[in-house]
Amino acid sequence: MIRARKLCKTYRVHRRPPGLLEALRSVVRRRYEEVRALCDVSFDIAPGERVGFLGPNGAGKTTALKILSGLLYPTSGSVTVGDFVPQDRRTEFLHMITLVMGQKQQLLWDLPPAETFAMNRALFDLPRDEADATQKELVDLLEIGPLIGKPTRQLSLGERMKCELVAALLHRPRVLFLDEPTIGLDVSMQARVRDFIRRYNESTGATVLLTSHYMEDVAALCPRVIVIDKGHLVYDGDLRTLARRIRPEKRITMHFSSLPAPGELDRLGNCVARSELQATLAVPAAQVTEAVRAALGRLPISDISVEDPPLEEIMQEFLGGQPANGGVRSA
Amino acid sequence: MRRLRHYARLLAVQMRTSLTLAVQYRFDFFLEGALALFWLAITLIPLLVVYSRRESVAGWSFPEALVVVGWFSVLKSVLDGGVTPSLNFVVEGVRKGTLDFVLLKPADAQFLVSTARFEPWRILDFLGSIAVLVYAFHRLGHAPRAGDLMVGLALFGVALILLYSLWILVVSVSFRVVKVDNLSYLFISIFDAGRWPIDVFKGALRLIFTVVFPLALMTTYPAQALLGKLTSAHALLAGTGGLAFAAIARFVWKRALRAYTSASS
Numbered sequence: 359m360i361r362a363r364k365l366c367k368t369y370r371v372h373r374r375p376p377g378l379l380e381a382l383r384s385v386v387r388r389r390y391e392e393v394r395a396l397c398d399v400s401f402d403i404a405p406g407e408r409v410g411f412l413g414p415n416g417a418g419k420t421t422a423l424k425i426l427s428g429l430l431y432p433t434s435g436s437v438t439v440g441d442f443v444p445q446d447r448r449t450e451f452l453h454m455i456t457l458v459m460g461q462k463q464q465l466l467w468d469l470p471p472a473e474t475f476a477m478n479r480a481l482f483d484l485p486r487d488e489a490d491a492t493q494k495e496l497v498d499l500l501e502i503g504p505l506i507g508k509p510t511r512q513l514s515l516g517e518r519m520k521c522e523l524v525a526a527l528l529h530r531p532r533v534l535f536l537d538e539p540t541i542g543l544d545v546s547m548q549a550r551v552r553d554f555i556r557r558y559n560e561s562t563g564a565t566v567l568l569t570s571h572y573m574e575d576v577a578a579l580c581p582r583v584i585v586i587d588k589g590h591l592v593y594d595g596d597l598r599t600l601a602r603r604i605r606p607e608k609r610i611t612m613h614f615s616s617l618p619a620p621g622e623l624d625r626l627g628n629c630v631a632r633s634e635l636q637a638t639l640a641v642p643a644a645q646v647t648e649a650v651r652a653a654l655g656r657l658p659i660s661d662i663s664v665e666d667p668p669l670e671e672i673m674q675e676f677l678g679g680q681p682a683n684g685g686v687r688s689a
Numbered sequence: 690m691r692r693l694r695h696y697a698r699l700l701a702v703q704m705r706t707s708l709t710l711a712v713q714y715r716f717d718f719f720l721e722g723a724l725a726l727f728w729l730a731i732t733l734i735p736l737l738v739v740y741s742r743r744e745s746v747a748g749w750s751f752p753e754a755l756v757v758v759g760w761f762s763v764l765k766s767v768l769d770g771g772v773t774p775s776l777n778f779v780v781e782g783v784r785k786g787t788l789d790f791v792l793l794k795p796a797d798a799q800f801l802v803s804t805a806r807f808e809p810w811r812i813l814d815f816l817g818s819i820a821v822l823v824y825a826f827h828r829l830g831h832a833p834r835a836g837d838l839m840v841g842l843a844l845f846g847v848a849l850i851l852l853y854s855l856w857i858l859v860v861s862v863s864f865r866v867v868k869v870d871n872l873s874y875l876f877i878s879i880f881d882a883g884r885w886p887i888d889v890f891k892g893a894l895r896l897i898f899t900v901v902f903p904l905a906l907m908t909t910y911p912a913q914a915l916l917g918k919l920t921s922a923h924a925l926l927a928g929t930g931g932l933a934f935a936a937i938a939r940f941v942w943k944r945a946l947r948a949y950t951s952a953s954s
């Protein structure tokens with residue numbers, strides 16, 4: 359469905375040092391600087407896949423989505439989405455895709471979302487009854503019936519995001535590019551939006567490409583992740599495989615009914631967090647059963663749980679220890 | 690045919706949106722209307738001042754110059770009501786990156802940005818300007834001949850095309866320099882010179898206002914046509930000029946789209 363080959367994008371930015379004098383000088387002689395946002399990125403995505411783009415701020419995720427949706431021209435390399443080159447901006451292509459940006463909105467600020475929906479219906483030349491049916495379906499799914507008649511500026515962030523989704527999906531696109539669709543939403547709203555995206559994907563078979571800084575989103579939605587760092591693709595594959603490889607360990611969290619004897623804890627494993635009546639140990643996956651049995655036998659345990667280490671931490675370690683232009687690691 | 694219907698429908702929807710936006714702020718609606726008429730009156734002052742001391746300027750009598758001013762005001766009302774609001778829309782879209790959403794829609798981007806916003810109350814301005822034109826011909830003591838009127842109307846179309854093309858060029862520049870507030874201000878300031886007949890200007894300025902920023906083609910020639918003073922050679926020149934500008938504008942626009950980098954995030 360999506361095919362990217364040796365994709366590079368270099369922005370030419372006009373650099374202007376701070377200060378009035380410098381500003382005046384730069385009017386006469388402009389200095390340009392090249393920012394490499396993407397470098398030799400290649401991947402293939404099959405129809406119906408849900409893929410997460412991960413990477414720190416400024417990694418090039420948004421740039422990649424903008425190239426895939428045809429907004430930007432790649433500096434070199436090639437992209438196809440379906441049978442189209444996105445930059446041609448063919449009508450059939452634009453009917454097939456959608457781009458949602460958590461940071462920007464297409465809803466008309468002073469008018470109710472329903473006006474934007476009507477506008478998009480005309481723009482995409484959708485038959486009225488078909489568009490009405492889709493709109494009703496989406497509105498019901500997201501439970502925003504009473505909101506779409508209120509001016510957008512009076513809606514909360516989460517309500518607005520849900521309306522953005524309806525506006526973006528009215529033409530039933532088969533490829534969804536979602537750039538931080540859950541940014542700024544509370545935990546339950548995030549879960550709702552996530553659920554919605556999954557359901558859309560499952561019921562329509564649409565391909566979903568998503569970026570998010572919330573690991574929960576990616577873990578819950580995307581069986582496959584593509585990690586980009588400083589413009590380079592550094593991992594492409596299953597998120598859990600990556601996690602296991604970076605941190606082949608489990609976390610055992612224990613609550614105590616009374617203070618455990620000193621020294622006992624250290625014998626069980628590496629202690630990563632400790633307070634008076636609580637401790638978290640990092641234990642290699644293979645030794646978890648043994649460690650739990652030992653803990654239950656020797657320590658005054660009131661509660662115990664075993665979990666994977668937090669994904670945030672794993673990503674941090676992965677990206678922190680990454681050389682600037684390291685080779686591709688794949689699962 | 691289906692395509693034409695699609696675009697007609699789009700135009701209707703865009704206009705409806707602008708109208709809905711306008712009536713949302715009803716107070717603004719009337720205030721802006723009143724202001725527009727006030728500015729029209731202000732426009733006449735320099736003319737009155739100049740003609741209070743002499744009979745004719747560069748071969749133009751007062752009523753004749755008034756035809757130019759009336760014509761200029763008609764164009765200006767179209768500019769303020771139909772062109773500048775869209776210009777501001779695009780400039781803001783480029784700066785904030787919301788133009789992304791326009792480019793993602795399956796319709797011609799130039800059409801979409803050109804029809805993005807209207808200010809319906811400018812119709813008052815338009816009607817006021819027509820009144821000035823009517824008054825000028827009343828002072829002249831005769832109405833324009835039917836043939837002259839036809840040429841005048843045709844040149845009105847040419848003037849609109851010119852105005853629009855210049856505007857597209859300004860927008861195209863905004864893709865590169867991003868902050869074009871000053872540019873649109875400059876545009877409007879230069880356009881203001883159109884209230885004077887072209888013969889008032891001498892030398893380089895006259896050449897610039899005919900070829901580079903064709904004010905002469907936009908206001909003087911049509912006014913001359915109405916007055917029955919325009920040669921057919923000049924009329925033809927105006928027509929070709931309009932088409933040439935439109936072609937250049939479309940070409941530059943297409944190139945500019947490639948340079949669009951979209952604001953980050």
Ligand SMILES: Nc1ncnc2c1ncn2[C@@H]1O[C@H](COP(=O)(O)OP(=O)(O)OP(=O)(O)O)[C@@H](O)[C@H]1O
Binds near residue numbers: 394395418422950951
């Ligand atoms: N329009 C632009 N002009 C110039 N440079 C840009 C532009 N957009 C992005 N960049 C630069 O390109 C790089 C990648 O930016 P991009 O927005 O793709 O990152 P990102 O991965 O989406 O980051 P984030 O997680 O913060 O959203 C950054 O260094 C950024 O400064």
Ligand SMILES: [Mg+2]
Binds near residue numbers: 419420421537954
């Ligand atoms: Mg981003």
